[in-house]
Amino acid sequence: xxxxxxxxxxAVLWALQYDRRPQDLPLLRFLxxxxxxxxxEAVPWGLAPDLTLAGFLVAEHRQAExxxxxxxxxxxxxxxxxxxxxxxxxxxxAAATAELVRASTHPDRxxxxxxxxxxxxxxxxxxxxxxxxxxxxxxxxxxxSLKAWAYxxxxxxxxxxxxxxxxxxAASEPRTDDTLNTLQFHLAQLGYLTEAVAVxxxxxxxxxxxxxxxxxxxxxxxxxxxxxxxxxxxxxWQSLQAAGQALSGVPDWPWMGMWQAFVKEYFLLVPVAPGHxxxxxxEEGDRHLREAPQKWLSGVLDSAIAAAEHLNExxxxxxxxALRGVDHHQRGRRPSPRSAETSRGTGPxx
Numbered sequence: 417x418x419x420x421x422x423x424x425x426x427a428v429l430w431a432l433q434y435d436r437r438p439q440d441l442p443l444l445r446f447l448x449x450x451x452x453x454x455x456x457e458a459v460p461w462g463l464a465p466d467l468t469l470a471g472f473l474v475a476e477h478r479q480a481e482x483x484x485x486x487x488x489x490x491x492x493x494x495x496x497x498x499x500x501x502x503x504x505x506x507x508x509x510a511a512a513t514a515e516l517v518r519a520s521t522h523p524d525r526x527x528x529x530x531x532x533x534x535x536x537x538x539x540x541x542x543x544x545x546x547x548x549x550x551x552x553x554x555x556x557x558x559x560x561s562l563k564a565w566a567y568x569x570x571x572x573x574x575x576x577x578x579x580x581x582x583x584x585x586a587a588s589e590p591r592t593d594d595t596l597n598t599l600q601f602h603l604a605q606l607g608y609l610t611e612a613v614a615v616x617x618x619x620x621x622x623x624x625x626x627x628x629x630x631x632x633x634x635x636x637x638x639x640x641x642x643x644x645x646x647x648x649x650x651x652x653w654q655s656l657q658a659a660g661q662a663l664s665g666v667p668d669w670p671w672m673g674m675w676q677a678f679v680k681e682y683f684l685l686v687p688v689a690p691g692h693x694x695x696x697x698x699e700e701g702d703r704h705l706r707e708a709p710q711k712w713l714s715g716v717l718d719s720a721i722a723a724a725e726h727l728n729e730x731x732x733x734x735x736x737x738a739l740r741g742v743d744h745h746q747r748g749r750r751p752s753p754r755s756a757e758t759s760r761g762t763g764p765x766x
Contacts, residue, residue, distance in 0.1 A: 419454050426466050426571045432473055434557050444474045448485055455492045463499040465553075466571060471504050472549045480508025480516050487528060502531055503545040510539050561585065566602065575606045593619060600638075609646035616642055628665025630674060636662060637674075640681050649688050656681050676715035679704040683716065686723035698723050702732060714743050
């Protein structure tokens with residue numbers, strides 16, 4: 417699903433964050449409703465400031481009747497249930513909110529009452545939470561961090577501005593693993609893959625783990641994906657070999673998740689490999705598949721099928737499709753539309 421108004425809606429929310437007026441409440445309610453609908457229809461997991469900002473700006477008006485809007489937003493998904501704070505419902509006053517719920521015929525009436533009538537949900541606690549929200553969403557643009565500006569610009573589709581904000585933020589921070597991870601991930605999300613590769617290489621160089629370790633291997637596998645997406649086959653192949661060497665010294669290697677990420681890259685590199693190297697990669701990936709238990713294959717087979725199709729390796733293709741059929745049967749499900757597309761030759765989606 418594509419929400420054409422998402423960026424425009426966030427731009428309005430962002431502007432309202434810096435210009436708060438009592439008469440804006442109807443507009444804020446509408447924006448929260450629209451943002452909730454977007455999450456219900458297109459965001460099966462996760463929670464971002466585009467929803468929490470809308471919720472906070474409504475909550476700051478302290479109208480008890482808005483609890484129903486907040487309750488709907490909170491119950492979109494598992495992530496919103498955890499992350500969209502119950503205090504949103506209580507900003508109209510704990511007693512007034514409880515009374516309003518008791519008088520209602522809402523199907524979740526008893527559940528809401530059970531949640532909001534705990535001793536810890538006091539007006540003082542709600543006020544403290546509102547103060548924290550005001551720090552997170554300041555009314556003065558000058559109080560925003562560079563990282564916040566980077567995220568805001570990204571949501572508005574301003575890629576270059578977002579890159580500059582995040583790069584400047586990182587330059588002012590210690591060059592720690594957390595800083596580099598944030599910078600690399602953001603650059604990659606924006607599509608600045610060459611810069612993301614450089615940052616990931618810096619993170620690997622600073623990694624104080626032993627050369628043969630799962631942490632080092634994980635960082636190298638992230639680098640493989642970035643280099644592959646950036647079109648640097650040679651770099652990706654070298655990084656994949658280095659990841660294999662790191663994993664060779666890890667006790668109890670391989671684990672399923674790391675194994676899937678490692679072997680999958682062999683197959684993902686096949687379509688971009690020059691000359692005969694694609695067949696060498698396919699053979700190596702195939703060797704790993706033959707040595708692995710069936711339950712480990714589910715995260716790899718679509719990519720293996722696409723690689724075999726790319727090279728017209730029909731024997732391998734038939735075997736991989738048969739393995740996928742067994743996996744789907746064991747899981748009690750049919751191939752997904754995405755899997756079906758892959759088997760027709762559209763290729764994997766990294």
